[in-house]
Amino acid sequence: xxxxxxxxxxxxxxxxxxxxxxxxxxxxxxxxxxxxxxxxxxxxxxxxxxxxxxxxxxxxxxxxxxxxxxxxxxxxxxxxxxxxxxxxxxxxxxxxxxxxxxxxxxxxxxxxxxxxxxxxxxxxxxxxxxxxxxxxxxxxxxxxxxxxxxxxxxxxxxxxxxxxxxxxxxxxxxxxxxxxxxxxxxxxxxxxxxxxxxxxxxxxxxxxxxxxxxxxxxxxxxxxxxxxxxxxxxxxxxxxxxxxxxxxxxxxxxxxxxxxxxxxxxxxxxxxxxxxxxxxxxxxxxxxxxxxxxxxxxxxx
Amino acid sequence: xxxxxxxxxxxxxxxxxxxxxxxxxxxxxxxxxxxxxxxxxxxxxxxxxxxxxxxxxxxxxxxxxxxxxxxxxxxxxxxxxxxxxxxxxxxxxxxxxxxxxxxxxxxxxxxxxxxxxxxxxxxxxxxxxxxxxxxxxxxxxxxxxxxxxxxxxxxxxxxxxxxxxxxxxxxxxxxxxxxxxxxxxxxxxxxxxxxxxxxxxxxxxxxxxxxxxxxxxxxxxxxxxxxxxxxxxxxxxxxxxxxxxxxxxxxxxxxxxxxxxxxxxxxxxxxxxxxxxxxxxxxxxxxxxxxxxxxxxxxxxxxxxxxxxxxxxx
Numbered sequence: 001x002x003x004x005x006x007x008x009x010x011x012x013x014x015x016x017x018x019x020x021x022x023x024x025x026x027x028x029x030x031x032x033x034x035x036x037x038x039x040x041x042x043x044x045x046x047x048x049x050x051x052x053x054x055x056x057x058x059x060x061x062x063x064x065x066x067x068x069x070x071x072x073x074x075x076x077x078x079x080x081x082x083x084x085x086x087x088x089x090x091x092x093x094x095x096x097x098x099x100x101x102x103x104x105x106x107x108x109x110x111x112x113x114x115x116x117x118x119x120x121x122x123x124x125x126x127x128x129x130x131x132x133x134x135x136x137x138x139x140x141x142x143x144x145x146x147x148x149x150x151x152x153x154x155x156x157x158x159x160x161x162x163x164x165x166x167x168x169x170x171x172x173x174x175x176x177x178x179x180x181x182x183x184x185x186x187x188x189x190x191x192x193x194x195x196x197x198x199x200x201x202x203x204x205x206x207x208x209x210x211x212x213x214x215x216x217x218x219x220x221x222x223x224x225x226x227x228x229x230x231x232x233x234x235x236x237x238x239x240x241x242x243x244x245x246x247x248x249x250x251x252x253x254x255x256x257x258x259x260x261x262x263x264x265x266x267x268x269x270x271x272x273x274x275x276x277x278x279x280x281x282x283x284x285x286x287x288x289x290x291x292x293x294x295x296x297x298x299x300x301x
Numbered sequence: 302x303x304x305x306x307x308x309x310x311x312x313x314x315x316x317x318x319x320x321x322x323x324x325x326x327x328x329x330x331x332x333x334x335x336x337x338x339x340x341x342x343x344x345x346x347x348x349x350x351x352x353x354x355x356x357x358x359x360x361x362x363x364x365x366x367x368x369x370x371x372x373x374x375x376x377x378x379x380x381x382x383x384x385x386x387x388x389x390x391x392x393x394x395x396x397x398x399x400x401x402x403x404x405x406x407x408x409x410x411x412x413x414x415x416x417x418x419x420x421x422x423x424x425x426x427x428x429x430x431x432x433x434x435x436x437x438x439x440x441x442x443x444x445x446x447x448x449x450x451x452x453x454x455x456x457x458x459x460x461x462x463x464x465x466x467x468x469x470x471x472x473x474x475x476x477x478x479x480x481x482x483x484x485x486x487x488x489x490x491x492x493x494x495x496x497x498x499x500x501x502x503x504x505x506x507x508x509x510x511x512x513x514x515x516x517x518x519x520x521x522x523x524x525x526x527x528x529x530x531x532x533x534x535x536x537x538x539x540x541x542x543x544x545x546x547x548x549x550x551x552x553x554x555x556x557x558x559x560x561x562x563x564x565x566x567x568x569x570x571x572x573x574x575x576x577x578x579x580x581x582x583x584x585x586x587x588x589x590x591x592x593x594x595x596x597x598x599x600x601x602x603x604x605x606x607x608x609x610x611x612x613x614x615x
Contacts, residue, residue, distance in 0.1 A: 021438055024519050028434035032427045032450075032490055039487035040453040043464030050464070057467060108320050119324055121601040125331065127608070128597045132550035132565045133586040137334050140579055148333065151349045177330065182608060189605055189613055227609055238457035241550045245569055258459045265463045266555060278460040289455040293448050296612050 058269035070276035102183025135245030190221025360584035420485035428493020436501035499611030500534030
C-alpha cells in the first residue's frame, strides 16, 4: 500500500540517494516563507484590523472599533482627494519625462564607439545612490539663498524647498534626474534586441526613418519599455525618501501620499486613520504590481 | 533617424561630442557634491558659489569629530597653534574651533556597515536556497508563490512600517540592530529569490542530472555542481542586496531613534556648534556614495538583471 516515493530525475527510472526532493524543497523554502509571513503578512492583517478602529499608538489605549469610519473620512475629505490627485499628477509627469528622456539617451548611446559601456555605467550611477542622500544633496543645490541653481539660472531667491507650489516640481526634477538612467538602461537593452537584418531589409524596401522607427524599433523594444513604465509607475507612486529629505513633512511639503501617510502615522500618531490610508495605497500598488507580474509571466513564455 | 541607414561602424565625431556633453551635464550634481565636500567652511555658503578655493578635508573631519568654540580669552596663541595636531590646527584655520571628541558619525557608519553586511548575508543565503528549490523542483502553485514573494517587496515601505512599528515595539525590537537586520532581510530576500531564480534557470540542468546519476545526493549536487556555477550570480545578488540595505532610509528613520540609527538618517541632520553643518552633510553623502559608485562599476554587467528583479538578464 505505502509505496515510498522515490527520488527520480525527470521521471527517469534510476534513483539516487540522500534526502528526498520534497524534504529539500521544504527545507529550502520554508524559512523564507516563515520570515515573510512574520515580517510582512502578519503586520498587514494587524493593520487591516486597526484601519477599522480609532486608535493612536502614542496614547497606548485600546483600539475602538468604528467600522468603515476611517475609509469614509478619507474618501469624502477633499484634502485627501487632493493628495491622491497630486500624486497621480506627479507620477504621470515624472514617468512620462523619464521615459522620453531615458529613451532619447539610450538612442544616443546605442552606437558603436569606444568606452560606450563606461558611459552607460556612469549614467547609471545616480540610480544606485541613496535616494535620501540624493534628496539632501539637492536641498543644498536648490537652497533659495545660496544654492547654485538660483545663481546659475538667475532666479533670485526662488524658494524650491518650502514653497508648496514649487517644491512638487523640485521633487520631480530630483526624481527625474535619479531615475531617467533606469529607463535608459532598459531602453539600451531594448534597442540592442532589434536584429540588424530587419533594418537592412527595410533599407532594401526604401523605408523611411520614421517608418523603421515605428514599425521595427518601437515594437521590438516595447516589452522592455513597458517593464520600465510599470516599474517606474510603482516606484514613483510610493516615492518617499526624496521628498522627505528635500522638503520634510508638514504643511509646506508637496502633497504626496507617502509623505502624508508618514505625517499621519508618525507625527500625528493617528494610527487608525493612517492604516486605512495605507490600505488604499496598498490596493493601488497591488493593482499595478499584478499588472506587472502578469506581463512578466507572459514575457517569460 | 539617419543612423539607421548606415551600418553603425563609426559614429560621427559630432555625435560623440554631443554624448560626452550630455553625460557631463548629467553628472554635474555628483561632481558638485564632490567639489563641495572639499570646500572650506566659509566657501560652503558663499554667494555666488565659488570654485576658487583651496580644497580641505575639514568637512570630513567635522563628520567624525565634534567641534566647539574656544572660551573667550582662551584662544590659542601663535605658539600653541604651532604645537597643535593637524586636526585641531585645521579646525582653527577653518572656523576658529577646537576638536571636542568623536562625534556620532563613526558609530552611524559602523551601524550602516554591520546592518548591511548581516542582512545581506542572511538574505542571500535564504534567497539562494529558496531560488534553487523553486528553480529545480516541481511544486504546485509555484507561480502563485513567486507572486506572493514579489508582492511583499512591492509594498510601499511606509505602508508596512505602521504595523511593523507596533509589532517591533511589542517585541522590544525598535531601535535594535537585530530589528533592522530582520526588516532588511525580509525586504531583500524577495529580490534575492527573483534574481537568483533567474540565474539558476539559466544554468543547464544536465550537469546536475549527470552528477545524480553518478551517485551524488541532491545536497551534494547543490553544493558541488549548482552553487559553483551560480557563483557570479550570487556575487551580483550580494552586491545589490548590500547596496539596497546600505541606501535604505525609511525603515531606519521610523524604527530607530538612538542606538541603531544608520548613516543615511544621521547624515541628513548633522548639526554642529555652527548650526546645520552643510559641509559635513555633503561630505558625508559623498563618502557614503563612494562604495556604491565602486560597486556599480564592478556590477555593470548585472545592472539590468538587478534593477528588473532578474526579469531581464543580458
